[in-house]
Amino acid sequence: MTAVPDVREMVDPVPGAGAPHLPAQPDLVQLLTPEGERVEHPDYALEIGDDELRALYRDLALVRRWDVEATALQRQGELGIWASLLGQEAAQIGAGRALGADDMAFPTYREHGVAWARGVDPLHVISLFRGNDLGGWDPVQLGFNLYTVVIGAQCLHATGYAMGIQRDGADAAALAFLGDGATSQGEVNEALIWASTFDAPVVFFCQNNQYAISVPIERQSKVPLFQRAAGFGFPGVRVDGNDVLAVLAVTRAALARAREGSGPTFIEAFTYRMGAHTTSDDPTRYRLAGELEEWKLRDPIARVKAYLSRSGKADAAFFDAVDAEGDELAVRIRKGTLEMPDPAGTEMFDHVYAEQTEEIAAQRADFLSYHAGFEGAEQ
Amino acid sequence: MTTLTLGKALNNGLRKAMEDDPKVVLMGEDIGKLGGVFRITDGLQKDFGEARVVDTPLAEAGILGTAVGLAMRGYRPVCEIQFDGFVFPAYNQIVTQVAKIHARSRGRLPMPITIRIPFGGGIGAVEHHSESPEAYFAHTTGLKVVAVSNPADAYWMLQQAIACPDPVVFFEPKRRYWDKAEVDLDVSPPPLFSSRVVRAGDDLTLLAYGPMVKTALQAAQAAESDGQSIEVIDLRTLSPLDLGPVEESVRRTGRCVVVHEAQTNLGLGAEIAARVTESCFHSLEAPVLRVGGYDVTYPPSKLEEEYLPDLDRVLHVVDRAMGF
Numbered sequence: 001m002t003a004v005p006d007v008r009e010m011v012d013p014v015p016g017a018g019a020p021h022l023p024a025q026p027d028l029v030q031l032l033t034p035e036g037e038r039v040e041h042p043d044y045a046l047e048i049g050d051d052e053l054r055a056l057y058r059d060l061a062l063v064r065r066w067d068v069e070a071t072a073l074q075r076q077g078e079l080g081i082w083a084s085l086l087g088q089e090a091a092q093i094g095a096g097r098a099l100g101a102d103d104m105a106f107p108t109y110r111e112h113g114v115a116w117a118r119g120v121d122p123l124h125v126i127s128l129f130r131g132n133d134l135g136g137w138d139p140v141q142l143g144f145n146l147y148t149v150v151i152g153a154q155c156l157h158a159t160g161y162a163m164g165i166q167r168d169g170a171d172a173a174a175l176a177f178l179g180d181g182a183t184s185q186g187e188v189n190e191a192l193i194w195a196s197t198f199d200a201p202v203v204f205f206c207q208n209n210q211y212a213i214s215v216p217i218e219r220q221s222k223v224p225l226f227q228r229a230a231g232f233g234f235p236g237v238r239v240d241g242n243d244v245l246a247v248l249a250v251t252r253a254a255l256a257r258a259r260e261g262s263g264p265t266f267i268e269a270f271t272y273r274m275g276a277h278t279t280s281d282d283p284t285r286y287r288l289a290g291e292l293e294e295w296k297l298r299d300p301i302a303r304v305k306a307y308l309s310r311s312g313k314a315d316a317a318f319f320d321a322v323d324a325e326g327d328e329l330a331v332r333i334r335k336g337t338l339e340m341p342d343p344a345g346t347e348m349f350d351h352v353y354a355e356q357t358e359e360i361a362a363q364r365a366d367f368l369s370y371h372a373g374f375e376g377a378e379q
Numbered sequence: 380m381t382t383l384t385l386g387k388a389l390n391n392g393l394r395k396a397m398e399d400d401p402k403v404v405l406m407g408e409d410i411g412k413l414g415g416v417f418r419i420t421d422g423l424q425k426d427f428g429e430a431r432v433v434d435t436p437l438a439e440a441g442i443l444g445t446a447v448g449l450a451m452r453g454y455r456p457v458c459e460i461q462f463d464g465f466v467f468p469a470y471n472q473i474v475t476q477v478a479k480i481h482a483r484s485r486g487r488l489p490m491p492i493t494i495r496i497p498f499g500g501g502i503g504a505v506e507h508h509s510e511s512p513e514a515y516f517a518h519t520t521g522l523k524v525v526a527v528s529n530p531a532d533a534y535w536m537l538q539q540a541i542a543c544p545d546p547v548v549f550f551e552p553k554r555r556y557w558d559k560a561e562v563d564l565d566v567s568p569p570p571l572f573s574s575r576v577v578r579a580g581d582d583l584t585l586l587a588y589g590p591m592v593k594t595a596l597q598a599a600q601a602a603e604s605d606g607q608s609i610e611v612i613d614l615r616t617l618s619p620l621d622l623g624p625v626e627e628s629v630r631r632t633g634r635c636v637v638v639h640e641a642q643t644n645l646g647l648g649a650e651i652a653a654r655v656t657e658s659c660f661h662s663l664e665a666p667v668l669r670v671g672g673y674d675v676t677y678p679p680s681k682l683e684e685e686y687l688p689d690l691d692r693v694l695h696v697v698d699r700a701m702g703f
């Protein structure tokens with residue numbers, strides 16, 4: 001069950017392209033139309049084998065399955081909250097698969113698709129949303145930083161990390177993720193300035209999913225976001241964020257440019273948040289259902305499926321196998337979540353500092369004896 | 380008399396303040412159509428229009444910085460910070476500008492800005508959504524800081540804060556937003572910067588504010604069955620502190636315990652303990668004790684029950700104070 005709808009109708013790749021705040025369609029880099037037709041772009045050629053295409057489809061389908069399962073687990077009270085990536089799978093898988101082994105990604109709280117591409121165990125992401133820890137993975141080993149909830153803060157971290165890469169003469173780049181809302185934060189603008197001034201090998205990957213919780217993009221910007229890059233002195237590009245091939249090609253090119261020493265790029269992945277902001281949110285209060293229906297026609301997974309089947313690059317057996325793998329993944333996630341042990345209370349005292357202080361050690365001891373007192377009382 | 384949740388009382392308080400003064404302008408993220416993530420501004424944009432209930436761009440420094448300019452033009456901005464942990468992009472504006480402009484202008488530029496912050500834990504949220512940063516603000520000269528604990532105070536204190544000519548950081552106990560109580564909309568409320576005895580007692584004075592007032596009252600109730608008579612005071616104002624009723628109480632009881640969710644290290648309890656010790660030294664039978672969060676990074680939600688002071692931890696410290 002991967003919940004991939006069929007596409008039949010011809011749809012406009014950029015909804016509302018006539019709106020004054022949106023650019024004319026030619027600015028949008030696209031390699032796979034919403035109907036699943038492969039098209040070329042003069043600046044972004046993509047050589048891609050059939051195996052890799054099928055692997056991308058598998059990534060997309062599996063992260064959606066993970067997302068659906070996590071949402072269900074939250075509904076059943078097993079997670080405190082879940083921030084769904086529904087609709088943004090192509091943006092995240094395209095960007096995540098463009099990363100090289102030595103590159104470093106700086107996610108927000110929604111980049112489960114990038115986490116997947118970096119090899120982060122879904123259960124490590126789940127444990128954060130379950131409230132078991134504050135981030136269960138090793139950022140350096142995985143090339144995937146901890147999730148950052150404070151909007152925009154990670155853009156400066158990515159820039160500084162890129163400056164470190166530059167000093168070390170390493171062949172790597174940093175990839176900073178941010179949302180459309182985040183572009184309003186002062187810190188994000190500072191990051192763009194620093195990246196530009198120091199020609200830092202960093203790529204800013206902005207998923208414009210049209211909303212910051214309830215606030216539409218029009219409240220954050222009167223110009224298309226990718227055009228802002230020019231003002232900072234580096235290139236900006238708008239890519240169809242629901243087209244995994246275009247995102248892959250554009251992000252690869254930007255990362256290569258960064259690694260070569262040509263400085264930053266700002267990528268605006270034009271997409272749509274098909275679900276609620278998080279499981280705590282109720283989007284019916286601020287957007288019309290028709291909008292979602294319109295975007296369903298641009299589903300990021302359906303177009304890959306249409307392309308693979310029509311071109312004969314994948315058959316029913318392949319899709320069945322991916323579905324079966326999705327079901328196995330869902331079972332693993334569910335089981336792993338339900339079996340996840342609660343953290344020990346002493347955990348909170350153990351990692352505040354690299355060198356433990358006597359004060360916290362004493363509070364830890366008090367904590368233990370206080371709880372031991374209860375155990376004594378119960379016996 | 381009407382029965383209101385704390386959240387609805389805030390909503391009614393905002394509505395009343397906007398009706399009373401056309402210069403009141405609400406600013407914040409998602410406060411318009413959505414009505415705020417906690418629905419505290421629910422329906423206000425619909426009734427007062429987009430010019431008075433402003434969905435801002437996603438930038439807290441922008442919210443507070445532009446509030447300063449609006450205040451200079453005679454407006455009374457009421458800024459909503461979505462969660463406690465997200466006030467920090469605005470911290471520079473609050474500490475270096477909002478707090479200082481009255482003094483720097485020798486009183487020519489008042490800053491009647493209200494900064495509403497839902498604070499505290501207990502709602503099972505992810506990081507940055509459960510913190511208690513009040514001491515940073517109470518420590519900053521030039522800001523006034525209050526915390527509400529119940530629907531009636533929510534209704535009145537919010538209006539008083541908005542009417543106050545000084546900047547007021549207004550802390551709302553988010554886990555108590557859904558608590559209900561009777562609110563008398565016709566009484567004249569006590570002054571904003573005053574503390575209040577909410578339960579009389581003879582053996583010990585228990586001080587709390589915001590979400591911990593309910594916990595303190597429950598602890599006092601539980602202690603009663605052990606024969607202890609505990610007086611509970613809701614501090615309500617954190618800066619300036621109103622310690623008159625506290626001192627009067629401690630002189631009678633001889634014992635004092637302060638409860639807050641924030642870490643104890645340099646929290647409000649430290650200042651209160653120092654001041655009560657100085658003013659009531661000869662009446663004290665025990666040192667002033669504190670119950671608060673441990674001095675650690677706010678833990679993941681599975682551990683917050685063990686981190687936050689609860690009835691048992693309050694009673695544990697009450698027993699210690701009684702044992703001296």
Ligand SMILES: Cc1ncc(C[n+]2csc(CCOP(=O)(O)OP(=O)(O)O)c2C)c(N)n1
Pocket residue numbers: 110149150151178179180181182183209211212213273277408437439461465468
């Ligand atoms: C500094 C800060 N302010 C407010 C918030 C609350 N908040 C969480 S997500 C969000 C909207 C973010 O929108 P966007 O950047 O477009 O990313 P998206 O959620 O759409 O992926 C807000 C306001 C926050 N996390 N950090």
Ligand SMILES: [Mg+2]
Pocket residue numbers: 179180181207208209210211212213
């Ligand atoms: Mg967004």
